Amino acid sequence: MEKEKFQISIKGLDEKIICEEDEALLTALEKQGFAKIPVGCRKGGCGICKIKILEGEFKIGKMSIKHVSLAERKMNFSLACKTFPKSDLRLEIFKKNNKVITIRA
Amino acid sequence: MAIKGVLRPGFAQVRVLDMKEAIIHYRDRIGLTVVSTEADGRVYLKAYDEFDRHSIILRECDEAGIDYMSFKVDNEESLNHYEEQIRKAGFDVTPVEAGEQPGVGRRIHFTAPTGHRFDLYVQMELSNNGPMTNNPDVSQLDPTGMKAIRFDHCLLYGRDLDGTQNLFVDILGFSVSEQVIDDDTGMVIATFLTCSNKAHDLALVRHDEDGKLHHVSFLVEDWSAIRDAADIMTRYDISRDIGPTRHGITRGQTIYFFDPSGNRNEVFAGGYHFYPDNPVRIWQASSVGKAIFYYERELNDRFMTVVT
Numbered sequence: 053m054e055k056e057k058f059q060i061s062i063k064g065l066d067e068k069i070i071c072e073e074d075e076a077l078l079t080a081l082e083k084q085g086f087a088k089i090p091v092g093c094r095k096g097g098c099g100i101c102k103i104k105i106l107e108g109e110f111k112i113g114k115m116s117i118k119h120v121s122l123a124e125r126k127m128n129f130s131l132a133c134k135t136f137p138k139s140d141l142r143l144e145i146f147k148k149n150n151k152v153i154t155i156r157a
Numbered sequence: 158m159a160i161k162g163v164l165r166p167g168f169a170q171v172r173v174l175d176m177k178e179a180i181i182h183y184r185d186r187i188g189l190t191v192v193s194t195e196a197d198g199r200v201y202l203k204a205y206d207e208f209d210r211h212s213i214i215l216r217e218c219d220e221a222g223i224d225y226m227s228f229k230v231d232n233e234e235s236l237n238h239y240e241e242q243i244r245k246a247g248f249d250v251t252p253v254e255a256g257e258q259p260g261v262g263r264r265i266h267f268t269a270p271t272g273h274r275f276d277l278y279v280q281m282e283l284s285n286n287g288p289m290t291n292n293p294d295v296s297q298l299d300p301t302g303m304k305a306i307r308f309d310h311c312l313l314y315g316r317d318l319d320g321t322q323n324l325f326v327d328i329l330g331f332s333v334s335e336q337v338i339d340d341d342t343g344m345v346i347a348t349f350l351t352c353s354n355k356a357h358d359l360a361l362v363r364h365d366e367d368g369k370l371h372h373v374s375f376l377v378e379d380w381s382a383i384r385d386a387a388d389i390m391t392r393y394d395i396s397r398d399i400g401p402t403r404h405g406i407t408r409g410q411t412i413y414f415f416d417p418s419g420n421r422n423e424v425f426a427g428g429y430h431f432y433p434d435n436p437v438r439i440w441q442a443s444s445v446g447k448a449i450f451y452y453e454r455e456l457n458d459r460f461m462t463v464v465t
Contacts, residue, residue, distance in 0.1 A: 092463035094396040097221035097419015114174040
């Protein structure tokens with residue numbers, strides 16, 4: 053059966069990326085080379101790919117509570133590597149350590 | 158000097174977000190053996206070529222990282238001596254009763270200036286499936302996965318690098334094998350410490366947050382084993398950081414990768430032999446790319462920023 057595909061839009065960017073159900077947002081972002089979100093451990097431990105979901109439904113996997121507290125989870129903060137879309141999403145990327153987020157031309 | 162006092166890294170207790178996934182990673186992929194699972198949930202593992210009972214302890218927690226790294230000491234007299242000297246230097250030393258970990262005698266623990274907890278101990282039970290000692294074959298257990306030979310070293314990040322370095326050098330008798338220093342100020346940015354004949358047993362990088370883990374490293378046999386480990390990483394979609402490549406520092410061959418909780422691991426092969434009369438090898442920060450990743454000649458973004 054064809055996997056459901058969702059459109060992911062990122063605050064401040066015009067382009068959209070496609071993320072399949074059960075695919076981590078970070079995987080889709082990395083694979084499509086679309087937005088250079090900071091990529092760290094990809095496993096919920098380092099916190100570098102922190103995002104906030106502004107609109108849409110999603111589920112999350114296990115991540116370090118140090119980087120996304122329970123209170124922050126309620127406010128839809130998450131890590132892109134452990135966030136899986138259940139609908140189209142709009143999100144905001146937080147940069148860490150002043151690394152610049154660059155967009156593919 | 159023959160190796161006396163602190164002998165070697167003994168074990169590390171690592172926090173994992175999901176024990177089931179962690180066991181698959183450390184046992185089936187890296188190739189460790191599960192020795193026991195205890196009532197408190199901690200899982201004890203060892204590499205095939207280690208004589209002692211265990212070297213890696215996994216503890217499930219909602220935050221990744223390292224609980225502590227422990228060094229094995231040659232005898233009780235040395236342990237008492239270190240306990241006294243560490244106290245005298247103004248650090249709190251906490252005794253840990255024998256049996257807190259199965260098969261391990263009494264330990265002492267202290268928190269170093271970089272916020273990391275370290276243990277010292279003398280006694281650990283021998284494993285019944287470690288290296289053979291009578292007309293020994295190359296292994297008793299068939300190596301599996303990445304064929305990790307032993308737990309090798311840790312790289313830890315924290316603020317007061319000088320403080321932790323001094324503690325290990327002045328009190329515990331470690332030597333500095335290599336350092337990365339700021340070109341202008343001479344400030345030490347990274348330091349590589351050895352208590353043995355290895356190029357490093359513990360490495361430290363200056364960082365704005367204390368108590369952080371950069372990686373837990375496992376020795377593998379050679380460059381071919383590094384290639385085979387890389388094959389496994391792709392085959393099982395393990396999150397890879399960088400490599401196969403070589404470090405300028407230690408000259409070891411390496412891959413950095415991540416466990417399923419985001420803790421960085423390394424498979425490491427080679428590296429030169431260190432002797433305590435060797436001069437310290439110095440890298441200017443302007444050459445740090447080559448120091449860390451000799452072939453790439455530049456750091457990746459993750460090296461300085463991604464820790465647990």
